[in-house]
Amino acid sequence: MIERGPRPVAPFSHAVEADGWVFVTGQMPTDPDAPDAPLPEGIVAQTRRVMDNLAIVLGGIGLSLENITMARIYLTALERDYAEMNATYQSYFEPGKLPARTTIGVTGLAVGALVEIDLIARR
Template sequence: MYTITRIESNPKLSRAVVHNGVAWFSGIVATDWSEDIAGQTRQVLARLDELLEGIGSNRSRILSAQIWMKDMVADFDRMNEVWSQWFTPGETPARATSQVTFDEADIRLELIVVAAVKA
């Protein structure tokens, strides 16, 4: 028998789903959309820290990340500065970054990650 744990579920989604030592997270966006890309990136990473801690994991256990950005030309370098400072060298995950259109014009970034959960 196996266990699937759903975190912060509502009728549309679960914030994360944990199974067999792996957590899949739904997209995380900033709560204050008036911030620039650096501010929104910091907000998203702070929220991810909270979510990881809540399941007994941490940023060093992130396996992969998808970063969706509103404007890669304008924001890619600044987002990467914040991203790189957040990680300990040598602990960065596999990653893909894409430019997308968001329904809300002021959202600049959405982050989706998969992380290992401590046994």
């Protein structure tokens, strides 16, 4: 568990490392400093919060977004939110240095989120 990390919404670790591979649990758009606050409104704000939470978790174990090798993104409104989520997500990476990725449309996410992202990183 990462001390400054977001409060888990279920029983899990923020990240688990095995042989230099780091598996980061899906992060929600909750505010680590105010976990009971309402979620940000809209896909852009929620994607930013999720990416910032992932950066907090990775930073807590001495890594950064540059260490990501694979991301999985879950969207509750895939058709509506895909383009805006893509633009926001992409802004967190250097051009041409994107991790592998899968995006999946789902019927619902914990805490009523619009987006959740989990990932694999390499130390």
